[in-house]
Amino acid sequence: MSPLLLxxxxxxxxxxxxxxxxxxxxxxxxxxxxxxxxxxxxxxxxRLLANDFVSTFNNESLAVITMFIxxxxxAFHCGISDRLYRTAYKLVGHMKGGLxxxxxxxxxxxxxxxxxxxxxAASIGKIALGEMDKYKYNPVLATGCVVSxxxxxxxxxxxxxxxxxxxxxxxxxxxxxxAGIIPxxxxxxxxxxxxxxxxxxxPSYGPAGPASSFKEKIVALGGFLDAVILFTLLIGGLxxxxxxxxxxxxxxxxxxxxxxxxxxxxxxxxxxxxxxxGLVASSMVLCIIAGATVxxxxxxxxxxxxxxxxxxxxxSVNPTVTILLILAGYFVGGCFMxxxxxxxxxxPIIFPTIISLGIDPIWFGVMIVLxxxxxxxxxxxxxxxxxIKGLVPEVPLSDIFKGITPFLAGLLFVVFxxxxxxxxxxxxxSYVTY
Amino acid sequence: MLYIExxxxxxxxxxGYGTAIGQVGVFLMIVLIFFDVVGAKLFRMPIYGAxxxxxxxxxxxxxxxxxMGILTGVHPRVTxxxxxxxxxxxxxxxxxxxxxxxxxxALLTWMTFKLGQQYQRTNELIGNIEFxxxxxxxxxxxxxxxxxxxxxxxCLLSLRSDGRKL
Numbered sequence: 001m002s003p004l005l006l007x008x009x010x011x012x013x014x015x016x017x018x019x020x021x022x023x024x025x026x027x028x029x030x031x032x033x034x035x036x037x038x039x040x041x042x043x044x045x046x047r048l049l050a051n052d053f054v055s056t057f058n059n060e061s062l063a064v065i066t067m068f069i070x071x072x073x074x075a076f077h078c079g080i081s082d083r084l085y086r087t088a089y090k091l092v093g094h095m096k097g098g099l100x101x102x103x104x105x106x107x108x109x110x111x112x113x114x115x116x117x118x119x120x121a122a123s124i125g126k127i128a129l130g131e132m133d134k135y136k137y138n139p140v141l142a143t144g145c146v147v148s149x150x151x152x153x154x155x156x157x158x159x160x161x162x163x164x165x166x167x168x169x170x171x172x173x174x175x176x177x178x179a180g181i182i183p184x185x186x187x188x189x190x191x192x193x194x195x196x197x198x199x200x201x202x203p204s205y206g207p208a209g210p211a212s213s214f215k216e217k218i219v220a221l222g223g224f225l226d227a228v229i230l231f232t233l234l235i236g237g238l239x240x241x242x243x244x245x246x247x248x249x250x251x252x253x254x255x256x257x258x259x260x261x262x263x264x265x266x267x268x269x270x271x272x273x274x275x276x277x278g279l280v281a282s283s284m285v286l287c288i289i290a291g292a293t294v295x296x297x298x299x300x301x302x303x304x305x306x307x308x309x310x311x312x313x314x315x316s317v318n319p320t321v322t323i324l325l326i327l328a329g330y331f332v333g334g335c336f337m338x339x340x341x342x343x344x345x346x347x348p349i350i351f352p353t354i355i356s357l358g359i360d361p362i363w364f365g366v367m368i369v370l371x372x373x374x375x376x377x378x379x380x381x382x383x384x385x386x387x388i389k390g391l392v393p394e395v396p397l398s399d400i401f402k403g404i405t406p407f408l409a410g411l412l413f414v415v416f417x418x419x420x421x422x423x424x425x426x427x428x429x430s431y432v433t434y
Numbered sequence: 435m436l437y438i439e440x441x442x443x444x445x446x447x448x449x450g451y452g453t454a455i456g457q458v459g460v461f462l463m464i465v466l467i468f469f470d471v472v473g474a475k476l477f478r479m480p481i482y483g484a485x486x487x488x489x490x491x492x493x494x495x496x497x498x499x500x501x502m503g504i505l506t507g508v509h510p511r512v513t514x515x516x517x518x519x520x521x522x523x524x525x526x527x528x529x530x531x532x533x534x535x536x537x538x539x540a541l542l543t544w545m546t547f548k549l550g551q552q553y554q555r556t557n558e559l560i561g562n563i564e565f566x567x568x569x570x571x572x573x574x575x576x577x578x579x580x581x582x583x584x585x586x587x588x589c590l591l592s593l594r595s596d597g598r599k600l
Contacts, residue, residue, distance in 0.1 A: 018511075018512045019512065019515045019516075020516065020527050020530060021511045021512060021513050021515070021516040021527060021531065022511065022530065022531050022534060022535075023509035023510065023511045023531065023535070024509065024510050024511060024512075025509055026509070026531075026534065026535050026538055029538055030534055030538055033538075033541070046541055046544075046545045047545060047548070047549070049541060049542055049545055050542060050545030050546045050548070050549045051549065053542060053546070053578075054493065054546060054549060054571060054574060057492060057493040057496045057497055057574070058489045058490065058492065058493040058570075059489060059492075060485040060486065060488050060489040060492075062492070063463060063467070063488050063489065063492050066460065066463065066492060066495075066496075067463070067464065067467065070460055070464065242475065243471055243475070246467070246485075247467060247470070247471040249467070250463070250464055250466075250467025250468050250470075250471065251467070251468060251471055253464045253467075253468075254464050254465070254467075254468035257464065272457060275457040275460050275461060276453055276457055278460060279453065279456045279457055279459075279460050279495060279496075279499045280453070280499055280502055280503050280506065280508055281508065282460075282496065282499075283456075283495075283496045283499040283500055283502075283503050283508075284503050284508045284509055284510070286496050287496075287500065287503070287509065288509075288510070336512055336514060337510075337512055338510040340510070341510055380514045381512070381514060
């Protein structure tokens with residue numbers, strides 16, 4: 001059997017294991033090791049399995065993932081999400097749909113300390129949904145905005161997906177982080193506009209909350225202060241080359257600990273819980289990477305990525321059409337699969353094609369994050385929707401997905417803007433030294 | 435079935451202890467990276483071999499946390515299609531995951547032990563700190579072996595599965 005045919009069979013077998021609901025990291029490892037056994041023999045294949053798992057877990061560069069995940073979980077236990085929401089609430093809560101806008105702003109703020117969309121949605125959702133319910137917000141708007149704004153977690157740095165994309169493609173994680181800032185702000189603005197439009201069309205969806213005095217607003221800004229300082233330190237440090245992403249993760253986690261201690265909001269139990277949640281989530285992410293490494297070696301041996309490059313070269317398809325097809329593939333994949341494994345699994349296969357088409361890898365990274373963001377809120381999988389459903393079991397899932405629809409349109413609008421003006425994503429990274 | 439519950443209780447307890455060790459490891463990683471950066475940038479005195487130690491701590495912390503991840507079901511899976519099936523088919527499929535995973539982790543444990551033996555024979559050292567790496571590889575193998583035991587528990591539990599939606 002030719003290696004190429006074996007590669008195609010391997011991909012189909014992997015999809016079968018996915019459909020059979022075998023956890024994604026183990027599916028990739030199983031197919032990878034079986035495939036390698038056929039190509040290079042059982043002894044080498046099994047040695048590869050142990051080597052890949054041990055070297056992934058022992059990889060100092062991957063500590064950046066652990067550090068940023070722990071930073072996010074500690075941020076929640078330090079009460080930062082609560083403070084961010086209260087601040088945003090004081091600033092815009094008096095407007096029609098103001099609480100939903102405050103939710104969007106708080107998610108953007110929390111995203112600056114957390115690299116996960118589900119963690120962002122859950123952390124802010126725990127506070128925001130109760131408040132919106134208190135002020136008689138329509139659950140369709142309330143849940144839709146929390147689910148959608150949670151996606152900012154993987155666009156605004158630090159972002160787990162950017163880290164993984166950077167490690168898989170050898171692109172600078174610092175440049176990728178910085179590339180996500182402007183699109184992240186654009187998405188925040190677009191989401192706020194979506195809320196405003198919804199409340200203009202249907203004012204009963206988001207009644208205005210109580211107004212705050214100017215002094216109260218100024219005082220409330222202090223709630224953003226620690227997030228702003230930490231974000232500036234991390235991104236500034238990366239921009240000017242003070243430290244690399246790995247050190248940034250450690251500094252960020254230590255910074256969150258310091259904030260929690262200074263503000264006296266991090267209890268002993270909170271610290272233990274934050275470390276535990278961060279550790280278990282990191283183990284999940286590193287297992288996915290280890291599984292994908294085993295599978296990736298098998299796919300490389302089968303020459304499937306090279307075949308894809310040759311095929312597209314011979315077909316001489318317009319690069320824009322190719323990109324649209326790839327993004328459409330990610331969109332469909334994102335509807336059924338979690339964002340991280342989708343990226344880990346597909347990027348090593350697709351990336352040589354992207355390079356051969358002369359597409360900017362930083363821009364492509366931002367586009368991938370944007371598309372998988374759409375995936376995490378799109379049915380039938382839509383992980384964020386299920387997370388929020390867990391917080392408000394009385395709201396039907398159909399209402400949650402109905403609420404997401406206008407925000408989804410907003411995200412597609414941003415995709416369109418980034419396709420037309422790629423410099424939005426590539427301008428800021430051109431100043432990064434690391 | 436009483437023995438399964440007892441077995442489950444012990445496994446959960448041991449996984450909890452393992453995770454606690456991992457939590458200490460993560461905390462050490464934060465402290466080490468922080469002092470390494472501060473030492474390097476402010477005092478031009480980085481901690482010698484900090485990166486290597488961070489890598490080793492991560493190896494142990496992550497491998498010791500895998501059992502907790504298995505027990506809490508954090509590993510992502512595509513449940514959409516299986517949930518469309520009847521409860522009988524779901525029951526069979528539910529049993530498939532722990533069986534395949536037990537085999538995978540048994541292989542992983544065995545090969546990691548062999549990797550440890552190889553490193554011991556060749557006296558492989560950790561980067562800058564020049565400390566033998568093999569004891570840590572053996573420790574990781576022990577943690578993988580425990581994950582294998584957790585998967586065996588999941589095999590037993592899947593026998594009791596009523597085929598409910600995932």
